[in-house]
Amino acid sequence: MSYAAADPVYEDIRAMILAGELEPGSPLRQDEIAKRFGISKIPVREALRRLEVESLVTFERNKGASVRQYSETEALQLLDIRIALECRALELAIPNMIASDFNDMHAHLADYAKRTEVAEWSAMNTRFHHMLYEPCGNKPLLNMINDLQGRLGQFLRVLVSTASGLERPMREHEDILEASKAADVDAAVQLLRKHIETTKKEVAAFLRRGG
Amino acid sequence: MSYAAADPVYEDIRAMILAGELEPGSPLRQDEIAKRFGISKIPVREALRRLEVESLVTFERNKGASVRQYSETEALQLLDIRIALECRALELAIPNMIASDFNDMHAHLADYAKRTEVAEWSAMNTRFHHMLYEPCGNKPLLNMINDLQGRLGQFLRVLVSTASGLERPMREHEDILEASKAADVDAAVQLLRKHIETTKKEVAAFLRRGG
DNA sequence: TTGTTGCAAATCGTATACTATTTTGTCAAC
DNA sequence: GTTGACAAAATAGTATACGATTTGCAACAA
Numbered sequence: 001m002s003y004a005a006a007d008p009v010y011e012d013i014r015a016m017i018l019a020g021e022l023e024p025g026s027p028l029r030q031d032e033i034a035k036r037f038g039i040s041k042i043p044v045r046e047a048l049r050r051l052e053v054e055s056l057v058t059f060e061r062n063k064g065a066s067v068r069q070y071s072e073t074e075a076l077q078l079l080d081i082r083i084a085l086e087c088r089a090l091e092l093a094i095p096n097m098i099a100s101d102f103n104d105m106h107a108h109l110a111d112y113a114k115r116t117e118v119a120e121w122s123a124m125n126t127r128f129h130h131m132l133y134e135p136c137g138n139k140p141l142l143n144m145i146n147d148l149q150g151r152l153g154q155f156l157r158v159l160v161s162t163a164s165g166l167e168r169p170m171r172e173h174e175d176i177l178e179a180s181k182a183a184d185v186d187a188a189v190q191l192l193r194k195h196i197e198t199t200k201k202e203v204a205a206f207l208r209r210g211g
Numbered sequence: 212m213s214y215a216a217a218d219p220v221y222e223d224i225r226a227m228i229l230a231g232e233l234e235p236g237s238p239l240r241q242d243e244i245a246k247r248f249g250i251s252k253i254p255v256r257e258a259l260r261r262l263e264v265e266s267l268v269t270f271e272r273n274k275g276a277s278v279r280q281y282s283e284t285e286a287l288q289l290l291d292i293r294i295a296l297e298c299r300a301l302e303l304a305i306p307n308m309i310a311s312d313f314n315d316m317h318a319h320l321a322d323y324a325k326r327t328e329v330a331e332w333s334a335m336n337t338r339f340h341h342m343l344y345e346p347c348g349n350k351p352l353l354n355m356i357n358d359l360q361g362r363l364g365q366f367l368r369v370l371v372s373t374a375s376g377l378e379r380p381m382r383e384h385e386d387i388l389e390a391s392k393a394a395d396v397d398a399a400v401q402l403l404r405k406h407i408e409t410t411k412k413e414v415a416a417f418l419r420r421g422g
Numbered sequence: 423t424t425g426t427t428g429c430a431a432a433t434c435g436t437a438t439a440c441t442a443t444t445t446t447g448t449c450a451a452c
Numbered sequence: 453g454t455t456g457a458c459a460a461a462a463t464a465g466t467a468t469a470c471g472a473t474t475t476g477c478a479a480c481a482a
Contacts, residue, residue, distance in 0.1 A: 004272060004465090005465080005466070006260075006465095029432095029433075029434095030433075030434070030435095031432090031433070031434090039466075039467085040466060040467045040468075041434085041435090041466095041467090042253060042256075042436095042465080042466055042467075043465085043466070045253075045257060045434095045435085046256060046257060046260045049217075049257045049260050049261055050260055050261070050263070050264050052261070053261050053264035053265060054264060055351075061215065061434085061435090061473090062433080062434055062435075062472080062473045062474060063433085063434075063473090063474070063475095064433070064434060064435095074350075074351065077349045077350065077351050077352065078351060080299065080303060080349055080352065081296070081299070081349070081351060081352050081355065083299065084295045084296055084298070084299030084300075084352075085292070085295050085296070087295070088291065088292070088294065088295030089295075092291060138288045138291055138292070139285075139288065140266075140285065140288050140289060140292060141288060141291065141292050141295075144292065144355075215435090216435080216436070217435095217436095240462095240463075240464095241463075241464070241465095242462090242463070242464090250436075250437085251436060251437045251438075252436095252437090252464085252465090253435080253436055253437075253466095254435080254436065256464090256465085272443090272464085272465090273442075273443045273444060273463080273464055273465075274443090274444070274445095274463085274464075275463070275464055275465095
């Protein structure tokens with residue numbers, strides 16, 4: 001015994017929340033999770049506390065943990081943070097991009113364009129953005145972007161399947177990639193900023209209509 | 212019993228780390244902390260795990276927790292994130308600033324300039340930055356900036372007492388405040404960016420000399 | 423019906439207790 | 453004096469146990 005009992009719980013629950021398999025608001029019963037993993041409640045609680053700090057879970061005293069439900073304003077605020085972090089990451093990444101990076105991104109976009117399954121779009125979209133930022137080499141920054149993506153997941157998943165379609169984001173992705181290829185940092189950053197701001201507007205509209 | 216035993220531990224240890232009272236690398240003994248607070252190890256571990264997610268503490272299996280030591284590259288990377296977050300916060304804050312905000316900031320800078328105790332500078336500096344960003348109204352963003360400030364604390368505390376003095380940052384603070392007052396968002400953001408980039412250069416130089 | 427009261431069950435939070443691992447100290451061999 | 457082996461102590465990690473709080477439900481009164 002004694003092999004980091006909390007880690008698998010943390011990973012699993014986290015993945016389930018990010019994948020949208022657990023509804024926001026649904027309770028996370030400690031005994032049940034403990035039994036499922038064949039361990040006691042102690043490491044389960046540790047895992048849940050960690051998720052709490054990541055804002056994926058909330059605790060209420062004597063009621064335990066539940067999947068965190070974001071308010072509408074919070075979603076929009078998180079998108080403002082996304083603008084800051086992702087624009088900075090792109091700015092730092094462009095000088096480090098090499099030919100194979102561009103090839104990979106082109107290939108990914110080509111693949112992306114062919115997908116007809118709405119369910120796939122969200123993941124493909126996230127992946128493209130990460131490919132853009134990875135060359136920045138700033139691990140903590142990439143982690144923060146990842147975390148944010150996770151927190152926004154519940155909104156973006158719904159959005160991508162209803163509002164935006166594929167054409168507009170696709171065109172914008174290609175523009176950003178071209179500007180990056182031309183090493184035009186300012187242009188690329190401005191395009192990315194507009195891209196995320198459009199997403200923000202779509203989320204706002206979606207919520208206004210009572211998402 | 213049963214009243215959030217972990218919370219006071221979390222707050223206290225966190226405050227001690229941020230204040231620099233605990234050396235990076237020093238171990239955090241669970242039994243000792245538990246005894247000090249008159250509780251058992253379980254809530255202590257929860258508190259430490261929370262601090263781990265905030266990157267203030269690291270766990271090594273069967274060796275427990277210790278105050279996290281940042282590498283030099285990580286410090287510089289965190290400063291790149293600071294540029295992103297704080298510039299964005301200022302950008303969002305300026306349109307929301309009112310007369311009393313400007314008065315408060317002016318008063319704070321005047322007070323700041325009179326302080327001769329080096330130990331006070333760091334806190335005064337942090338406070339001024341927060342006053343700049345607060346009007347943005349974006350809670351999650353302000354929290355992230357706070358967290359970053361904490362993580363960078365161990366570097367900036369040393370820095371402020373050795374390298375930078377008071378004049379240069381003071382002049383820059385005033386410039387940023389003037390641009391904000393004039394509602395010149397672009398200028399203010401550029402000044403702030405330069406301001407933090409200078410800090411970054413100073414940290415880099417400090418580390419090169421084997422800080 | 424509707425609202426209240428009072429259990430009983432479910433669930434949480436944490437102290438205690440036990441095992442596993444690491445660290446420390448001792449002593450003999452070289 | 454240094455090194456290695458091994459026992460003892462310290463420390464971490466987790467299961468079990470138990471009191472405290474909340475929740476669900478039934479019985480009853482209005």
